[in-house]
Amino acid sequence: MRLGDAQNFRTVVFDCDGVLLNSNSIKTSAFHVVASQFGAGPAEEMVRYHVENGGISRQEKFKYLLSVILGVESSVDVVSRLCDQYSQEVRAGLMTCAVAGGLEEARARFGWQRWMVVSGGAQDELRDVFAARDMEDVFDGGIFGNPDDKVTIFRREVANGALKLPAVYLGDSRYDHVAATAVGLDFRFISRWTEFSEYKSYCRQSGIQVLDCVADFFAG
Numbered sequence: 151m152r153l154g155d156a157q158n159f160r161t162v163v164f165d166c167d168g169v170l171l172n173s174n175s176i177k178t179s180a181f182h183v184v185a186s187q188f189g190a191g192p193a194e195e196m197v198r199y200h201v202e203n204g205g206i207s208r209q210e211k212f213k214y215l216l217s218v219i220l221g222v223e224s225s226v227d228v229v230s231r232l233c234d235q236y237s238q239e240v241r242a243g244l245m246t247c248a249v250a251g252g253l254e255e256a257r258a259r260f261g262w263q264r265w266m267v268v269s270g271g272a273q274d275e276l277r278d279v280f281a282a283r284d285m286e287d288v289f290d291g292g293i294f295g296n297p298d299d300k301v302t303i304f305r306r307e308v309a310n311g312a313l314k315l316p317a318v319y320l321g322d323s324r325y326d327h328v329a330a331t332a333v334g335l336d337f338r339f340i341s342r343w344t345e346f347s348e349y350k351s352y353c354r355q356s357g358i359q360v361l362d363c364v365a366d367f368f369a370g
Contacts, residue, residue: 154367176243204323252365266291
């Protein structure tokens with residue numbers, strides 16, 4: 151089995167859902183619950199769109215629910231209300247779901263690296279969860295999420311010197327790969343908890359190294 155090449159990077163950037171936390175199913179369920187108020191059909195379409203577009207913010211997904219699936223105006227107030235409902239659904243799960251193994255050991259081995267989190271999840275929510283679970287100090291480069299999208303965050307952190315190159319992004323979706331390569335970051339696909347059903351063919355066609363879990367990246 152091929153293992154990772156962590157020693158080659160000054161900065162390691164982690165996605166959260168499906169990489170650091172086994173939380174993909176929690177968020178998929180929450181999208182279904184929130185969209186179910188509009189009917190079973192829209193709820194199923196919402197889940198399908200969410201799974202196919204991992205890494206995109208909840209705001210964009212609820213805009214899609216309203217404007218495309220339901221064909222109604224996507225107002226700021228309604229999107230905000232749906233996001234609040236979604237946050238209430240996911241919080242308990244984020245506090246109890248499994249965490250990627252081997253983080254503390256890898257942090258000790260690679261103490262010279264900068265580690266940061268860049269997620270499609272809400273930034274305030276991420277920081278609250280990581281603080282409550284005693285994970286925030288591991289990520290000395292910061293914990294970032296929406297309302298900024300991943301490409302915006304990457305570019306900002308490279309420009310301000312916090313994201314030092316060469317750098318790699320550990321993600322579990324097509325969008326994660328697209329966002330990383332858009333700003334010149336290397337990318338590794340973490341497969342254990344992904345919901346991207348076609349990841350094997352996508353990674354093969356795109357020449358992406360696939361690793362089972364975060365610990366494998368640091369085991370090389």
